[in-house]
Amino acid sequence: MKRPTELELGKQETNHLIKEKNMELLTTNNVWMMLCAALVFFMHLGFSFLEIGLTRQKNTINILFKNFFIITMGLIMYCLIGFNLMYPGEFNIIGGGYLGFAGFGLDAAAAADLTYNEGYTYWTDFLFQGMFAATAGTIISGAVAERIKISSFMLITLIYVSIVYPIVGSWQWGSGFLSTLTDNVGFYDFAGSTLVHSVGGWGALVVIYILGARKGKFDSDGKPQAIPGSNIPLSAAGVLILWLGWFGFNGGSVLSADPANTSLVLVTTCLAASAGGFGATFFSGLLYKNLDITMFMNGILGGLVGITAGADQMSPTDAIIIGTIGGVIVVLGVSLLDKAKLDDPVGAIPVHLFAGIWGTLAVGIFGASAGFDQFMVQLASVGIVGIFCVICTTIITLLIKSIAGLRVAEKEELDGLDITEHGTGAYADFAMK
């Protein structure tokens, strides 16, 4: 065996050093990404609390059941189908970036390769993305609360989370056709104002349109009535948990622990949340002469959803403007839904759909990639995703409606879904009206 020369020895040493350094970097990045996955997981508690607090006590168990179902089955379905539908590698079913599928289940061989990505391992990638996927289903849960049949809800969200969401995601994050929509400009959606929030929002809009409003939400003249939430402090906890979760939702979407980018993203995210709360409170105060805490809370979420598409593109000032407008849009959205006779108890559609569209378009108006071409690409992508989601949800919902029915009976709705669908109440020994 030939002994290595001194020069070759030096090279080996350098290679070794580079390898060790990369390994250290991967470890650091990966820890951050796992933390972010955990934060996004925590958002499911936030969604549950928000929804419980803004609805009536008689439906609490039903809401918890829906949220548990989404996170558990959502993760399993994302493992079996979703992940490989969203990141197919090559679009082998409909070429050109429309539809691809890399097979069922996770790939342990791919996971063994630590050069998979410099920011995270294969396992972390799956878990982080899986937490995102479940979020899209949770958005529907809030909007349809207090009147949907639990079995039908489970079917709708199951199909939505395991098929519709990953297909839309693959068009952009899986390097599909949206990411290269025109020759020089591609769609930009940093952490999913459109791909996560609007996808959930479109689904919610279609389902509540077909489902109809809660009994008592509109009187015989069609005038909207207030159905006050049962536990505002719980909702407040939910909103702050969601805000915390967004540190992971946006912070993790950098896809590494890159010091400059992650810090900037956390700053823009938090500023937009603050501005959204301010915008909604100030605007609803002017409009209704009342300081409404539920608008404050929805406004914060509107600001968060708004910044999500361009959190790494914006300056702090941009973030404040985007957040403020997001908050105003949420207030207008709530009143628009009331006028359209659509019943969304928690404001999921103003927050996730309307503010999501705004945030997506804002990438073409503010920040690093602003410009007319970018704006048009953002607008086109919002439209394409919207049309696809509306068509898919309409088909799924009408199909399930014709097979199993969509709504509980009127008596069940009045008695509350806890006792009729789940056989018990949430606070058995604690009576309240």
Next chain:
Amino acid sequence: MKKIEAIIRKAKFDEVLEALHQIEVNFFCYWDVTGRGNEKIGKVYRGISYSTKDIERTFLSIVVSDSFVDKTIKAITDSGATGEIGDGKIFIYNCEEAYRIRTGETGNQSFN
């Protein structure tokens, strides 16, 4: 013996309690009630204005000997009034008998 029922403002509860204590009426029950009256309360929820006639008050149930009736009523009206609509009501009933469960004492003895 008379049973005195009083429906008073929640905000006046502490003052009424103190006034009753001053005249040495120390035994009674109370609970929060919701009822209806002339008053209307305007509320706003998520941009929808609505008004409710559901009014929250505190309900007192006091049993006293006949000689205490007048000063109890005076104590409640003096301490519970604001002069505005919604100060509440007082109702007086005859009480047939009273027992102290521990000793079996009856009548005035049972609550003095």
